[in-house]
Amino acid sequence: MIEKIQDTIVNLLLEGIQKKIASVKEGCKWQKLFVDTGKFFLSNPEVLVKFEEDLYLVFSSENLGKIANKLKDINGYNFHKILHKELYDLMMSYEIPINKAETYIHKFMEVIITYLEENYPSKTMEMFLGNMREEVENHFTTLESKMDLVLNKILELNKEKITTYSITDIDEQIRREAKYKRMGIDFFKLDDEQFESNFQNVINDIRVYVVGKSREETIYRILNELKNKNSNRVTLIIKSENEWKKLQKTNLSGNILIPFFYADKIVAIPNNTNIFVYGEDEPCSAQNKLVLRKRTKRNIINSLEEIGIDTNEAYKMVDNTHGLYVPLKKKLFNGAMYDKPDWVQSHSETVMVALLCGKWTEATGDVSVFEKLSGRKYADCKKELEKYLHRENPYIVLNNSYGGSNIQLASVEDAWEELDIYINDDIWDKFINIFYDVLIESEPIFEYPFEKHFEASIYAKKPEWSPALKEGMIRTLIMRAYYRGHEENQRQIDNIVSRILDNVTSKEAWGYISQYLVELCEASPKSVLRKLEMEMDTPQGLLELFSEDGSNFVTSRYYYINVLWAVEQLIQQKKYVTRALEWLWKMDSYNIKYNISNSPRGILDVVFCAWINKSALSVEGKIKLARNAIERYSNAWEIIASKLPKATGSICSTLNLPKYRKVDEPEILYMYEINKTYIEYLKMCVDKAHTDADRWIKILQCINRYEGSIRKEVFEELVIKCKEMNDEEKIRVKNKIRYEIFRNRYFVDEDWSMSEEILCEYECRMNEIIVDEKIYDFLYIFSHKYDFPLLNPIPNSKEGTDIHDKNYILREKEIKARLKEFNEKGYSIDRLIQLAVQEKYEIVGEVFAQFYCNGSFNEKVLCSLIKNDEEGKSVYDYVSYIYRNGIIDLRKVVEQVKSISENKNLLTNLISLEIIDDCENALIASEDEDIKKRYWSKSVRLKISDKAEHRVFVWAIRECQKYGSFHTYLEFLYEIKDKISVQELYKATLEISDIKNNVVNSMTDYYLKGIFDILQKYFIEDDKKCTELATLEWFFRELLEWENMKCMQKIMKDDPTFYASLVSIIYKMDGCEAVDEAKRKLADKVYSWFNEAKFCPTEKNGKVTYENLKRWIEKFRNLLTSQKQEKLFGNLIGCLLAYSPIGEDGYSPCEAVRMIIEEYYTDSLKTSYVMEEENKRGIHIVDAGKSELILCQRYKENAEVLQEQYPYTAEIYFEISDNYKCESKYERKCAEDEW
Secondary structure, three states: OOOOOOHHHHHHHHHHHHHHHHHHHHOOOHHHHHOOOOOOOOOOHHHHHHHHHHHHHHOOHHHHHHHHHHHHHOOHHHHHHHHHHHHHHHHHHOOOOHHHHHHHHHHHHHHHHHHHHHHOOOHHHHHHHHHHHHHHHHHHHHHHHHHHHHHHHHHHHHHOOOOOEOHHHHHHHHHHHEOOOOOOHHHOOOOOHHHHHHHHHHOOOOEEEEEEOOHHHHHHHHHHHHHHHOOOOOEEEEOOHHHHHHHHOOOOOOOEEEEOOOOOOOOOOOOOEEEEEEEOOOOOOOOOOEEOOOOOHHHHHHHHHHOOOOHHHHHHHHHHHOOOHHHHHHHHEOOOOOOOOHHHHHOOHHHHHHHHHOEEOOOHHHHHHHHHHHOOOHHHHHHHHHOOOOOOOOOEEEEEEOOEEEEEEOOHHHHHHHHHHHOOHHHHHHHHHHHHHHHHOOOHHHHOOHHHHHHHHHHOOOOOOOHHHHHHHHHHHHHHHHHOOOHHHHHHHHHHHHHHHHOOOOHHHHHHHHHHHHHHHHHOHHHHHHHHHHHHHOOOOHHHHHHOOOOOOOOOOOOHHHHHHHHHHHOOOOOOHHHHHHHHHHHHOOOOOOOOOOOHHHHHHHHOOOOOOOOOOOHHHHHHHHHHHHHHOOOHHHHHHOOOOOOOOOOOOOOOOOOOOOOOOOOOOOHHHHHHHHHHHHHHHHHOOOOOHHHHHHHHOOHHHOOHHHHHHHHHHHHHHHOOOOHHHHHHHHHHHHHHHHHHHHOOOOOOOOOHHHHHHHHHHHHHOOOOOHHHHHHHHHOOHHHOOOOOOOOOOOOOOOHHHHHHHHHHHHHHHHHHHHHHOOOOHHHHHHHHHHOOOOOHHHHHHHHHOOOOOOHHHHHHHHHHOOOOHHHHHHHHHHHHOOOOOHHHHHHHHHHHOOOHHHHHHHHOOOEEOOOOOOHHHHOOHHHHHHHHOOOOOOEEOOOOOHHHHHHHHHHHHHHOOHHHHHHHHHHOOOOOOHHHHHHHHHHHHHOOOOOOOOOHHHHHHHHHHHHHHHHOOOHHHHHHHHHHHHHOOOOOOHHHOHHHHHHHHHOOHHHHHHHHHHOOOOOOOOOOHHHHHHHHHHHHHHHHOOOOOOOEOOEOOHHHHHHHHHHHHHHHHHOOOHHHHHHHHHHHHOOOOOOOOOOOOOHHHHHHHHHHOOHHHHHHHHHHHHHOOOOOOOOOOHHHHHHHHHHHHHHHHHOOOOHHHHHHHHHHHHHHHHHHHHHHHHHHOOO
8 A cells, every 4th residue: 555554553553562562571471472483592591681671672662653753754554664674673683593583573573463453453453454464474475485595595506615695694794793783784775866777777687887986885785775676586795706716617597696806807607697896996997887876975874873873973974984985984893994095105295285284175375275385286286186086995085065166085084093193393383384374364255244245155256265275274273182182282273273363353354253263162262262251351343243133034144153153162161161151141241132043042041951961060050150140140030030940841952062172071960950950040030039020920930840838938038029019010920820820720631730739829829919009909800801810710621612601701700790899999990991001901992891881882981091092992992892782873982082082093993993884974984184094094994884885885996096005905896896896896906006005015916816816817808908907917017926917928928019028128239238227227127027927929728829829939020120139039939938838749848839949940049948948947855866867867758759850849858858967967976075
C-alpha cells in the first residue's frame, strides 16, 4: 500500500510492542523468543544479559518515539524495515553472525506481529499487519535464499582454495573497525541519482569502470548500492591479485566481481560483471567510465547522525574534513594510519604558506600575501599546490559555492597536526606582521550607509584582501597558540589582536571588524573583552552599531549579532564570565530596540535560566550576580522575574560555542539547586518590588509554584506593600488575584491549576487588600464577558455543552448584584464611569446599557459617558446596545450629542448605527459636508434595510461616490453587488475613476477582484464593454494581478496595438541614444506591469491557430517598424511565444507556435524564449541538482520529438536542456563543496 499509515495505527503498533517487551522482561521469558532459532545466546549467557538490556533500549519510549517521527515522513508501511534496521544494527554491534542475526530478527518480528494481531483486532490494524507479515516473510525468504546462494558460492571457491568476500563480510569488517557500533556499509550512501541510473544500465556488462574521489569509499558506496538494488546476483569482493588470478582459472559465471586491491593490470574474468574502481588520482583510460560524484554535505551529515553522532558534532566533523574520506576515516575508524602524504614529506615553503593562510582567493591582496610569505611567484606556488589537489588524501581543495570560489586546506586539523613542527620563527614573525596589515584594512562596502549594504554588496568594489584570507589567517592564530598548544605564542597573539582592535574607533569600523570578531575572540578572548569594556567607558561607535536600524528583515545587515556571539563564547569561560555578564548588563541598560531576537537580554535570559546551566557560572555565582544586577541595573528586575517558575513550559536557547577553544563545561544541576535558585530569585524580586503594582502582578503569576510557607511570606509582604499603594495600584493587584482564582477554578482539571486549598488562601489575601475609595472594588464588573472573573465559576471539566451559557448567567447575576449594592450605598455613578473609562475597560457602555439601565435610555448616564470618554467608544457602545433593542430614538440622541459634544467621530459613528430604508429621511442626508465625508469614508458605514426600495441603493452609490474614498466605494459596491443589476454595477464601476480620495487598504484588491470577476464574466465577449473594462483594469494595474486582468488579456491577445504602444513607451527607438526625461518617468511607471504581462498572442481556451497568430505577428512587426523599433521584434516575440499552450501531441509549444518559430526564427527570438521558459520555473528548492537533472531530461525528450519536423524549435528546447544540465552540475558541485 502506498498511502501513509494513520497516526492511530502507529501509536497502536508502538504501544503494542512496548507492552509485549514489558511482558517478556517481567516474566523472564527472554530466551524463549529465540529458543527455536539457534544456540548463539544459549551458548553465550554472559552476552545475553547485556544484549537483553540493549534490546530494551531499542524499544524504549524514547527510541520508539523516534521511530514514530520517522513514520510521519515516510510510507508507514515501511515500519518493518525501520524495525529491522534497529535490530540489525544491535545484533551487528554484538558481532552476531549475519545468518543467525537475520533468523533472530525474523523470529522476533513474527512474535511481535502475532501479539499485535491477538491484542489489537481492529480492521485497519488487521489489514496493516497482514501486509506487514507478508512483506516480512517475503523479505526473509528472499534474504535467506540470497545468503545461501552467496555462502554456497564462497564455500565452493574455498574448496578450490580461493578466498573471496561477500558484501556482508565487508559490512561486518566495517562494523568491527568502526568507532561507532551502528556504522556499517549503509553509512556509505550512493547519493548520486545520475550515476545510479547509468550504473544500473551497465550492471550486466562484462566491464564496468567507475572513477570516484576515493577508491576505498567508492567501493563501499557501490557495494551499498548493489546490496540494495541487485539482490538477485552474487557479489564477490577479491582482496588480492593472487586470488584474482586463481579466479581466472575457474568456470565462474553470472556474478558481480569487484577487485579490492592495487595492481598494474587486472584482467577481466569473462561471463561475469567486473567492476573496476579508480580513485580520482589514478589514470583510467576507459572511454565509457562512470564518474561517481563526491557525496553532498547534507548526505554525509545525515549518515553521521544515523550512526549516533550528535548533529553539532556531525557538522563540525564534516566541516573540518570537507567530507573527504581519508581525514574523515581517521575520525570514524579505530587504528592508526602510518603513511605520510607527500605534501608532509616535502613541507616546502609553498606548503607552509598554504598552511598559514588557511584559505584564500586569487584576489590581488591574497596573491601578494602568498608571494611575500613564500618569496616565490604565485603562479609557481599554485602549480606546486595543484599536485596535491586531485587525490584521495588532498592537501587543498577548491571550494565553489554560492558565496564565491576559494582555495582552502582540505582538512585543517590534519594539516596542522602534520606540519606544525615545521613552522619556524622567521616565517611566523613575517606572518604576524602581514596579518596586522591585512586585518586593519576595512572593506569598500563600509563606505556606503549601512541601509545600502544589501545592494552595495553587488556593486561595491571588492576588497583588496578577501574575507576568506582574513578568516583563514585568524584561524591560524587559533590553531597555533591554542589547538597545537604553543602557549609562548598566545601573548604575541593577544598583542596583535589588541593592536588591531585599537584601530576600531567608529560605527563603520565596528561593522567591519564584527565580521571577524567571533574568530578573533576565539584567538584572543582577553583582547576582545578588553576592547568591549573600553567601549563602555569611552564609546567609539559600538553603541551606534547596536542602534543601527534593521527594520527590513530581508535586506538589513545585523552586524551587532557577531559581537553578541563573541560575548556568548566569553560567558562560557570561567576566566571571563563575570566581566562579560557585566558588559551585557551595561549594554542592555541602553534600552535599544531590536528588530530580531538576538539581543543582550536574550543572552542574559539564557545565562540566568534557573533550570539549566549554559554558562560557566556555578549556582551560587548565578544567584550572586543576579542579586548584584538587580541592585545596580534598572532592567535586571524584569529579567530575573521572567526566570521565576511558570505553569507552562519554557525553552532555553543555546549559546555560540568556539570552534576549537574548549569552554568550561556547565555544572550539572540537581533539583535542590534549581529550587534554591527559584527561591533566591523570588526573594530578590520581592525585596525590590516595593509598591510597584506591575512587579507584584508578575510575582503573583508564579507564586503558586512555591510551597506554602514561602507563599505565606510573600502574601504578607504584598499586603503590607499594598497599604502604601494608591487605590489605582491596589485594585490592579486585587483584580489580578481575582482573575487567577477564576482561571484556576474554571480550568480545574489542567495540570497547572492550583489546589482549592491554595485558592482559598488567595481569596483570603485578596480580601485583605482594602481600597480607600470603595468604588474601585466595583470596576471588575466591566471585565470582558469571555473571561469575567467569577470567584466560583462552573468548571470547564463539567460535562455538557452549555457551560459557557451557565457562566454567562452567573456573570449577569454577579453584575446585577454588585450594581444593586452600588446603588444601595449611594455611590456616584459619574465617578464609576470616570474610573472605568480611565482604567480602559472595553465594555463600559454595554454594561451600563444592559445592567444599570436595563436596556432603557438614561440621559444622565449618556451625559456622564460623553463627559468622561473623550474618544467616545463607551458612548457608542451604550447607544448601540439600546438602539439594537429598539428602545431609543436615534435622531434625538444624535441631536442631544450635538448639543453636548463636538466629537465629530462620535457623531459619525452614532449616525452609522441607523438602518436606512428611506434615503430622504436618513440621518446622514441632512448632515453637513464634513460629516458626510467622514461617514462615507468609514469602512463600517450605512446599513440598508431589506425593505428599502431600489432607489435607496442608487442614492447610496451616488453619495458614496461623491463623499467616500476609493476603498469605501469599492467595498460598498462589493457589498451590494447582488442588490443591483450587472449593468448598474458596470456603470458604477466605470465611474470610480472620478473619485479623488484614493485611499486604499489591504482589502481593496479583494473587493476589486470580486467586482471584476462578475463584470468580466458578463462582458468579456462584448467588444465595447470589454475594451472599457480593459481600460479600467489598466487604471487599477497596481492593485490587480495580471491573471485577474482578463479583459486586458483578451484585448492584447486579439490585437497587438496596445502592447506595441507600451513597447514604444518603455524602449528606445532603433539608433536613438537620447532619452526624454518625461518618457523615462513614464517608462518607470509602466515597466513593472509590462514585465508581468505574460501571454501567448491569439490564444483562446488553450488553442492557437496559425492564421490568427500569423496575422497578429505581422501586424506587431509593422507597428514596431513604424515606431522605429523593429530590432526588438525577435526578443519580444520570443518572450510571448514561451507562454504557448501545449500541442495536440502533448509536447510544447503548440503546433501553430512551432510553425511561427520556424518561419520567424532568429538568435534573439531563441535567446528570449529560452530565458522566459527558464524564468517560468520561479522559486524552487535547492536539492543538489536533482530537480535540474529531471528538467534536463524532460526538455531533451521534448526537443527530440520536435527535431525532425521543427528543427529550430527543437534547437530552443535542446538549449534549455543543456542549460539545466549545466545548472545541475553546478548545484551538485555547490552541495559537495558547501563547507
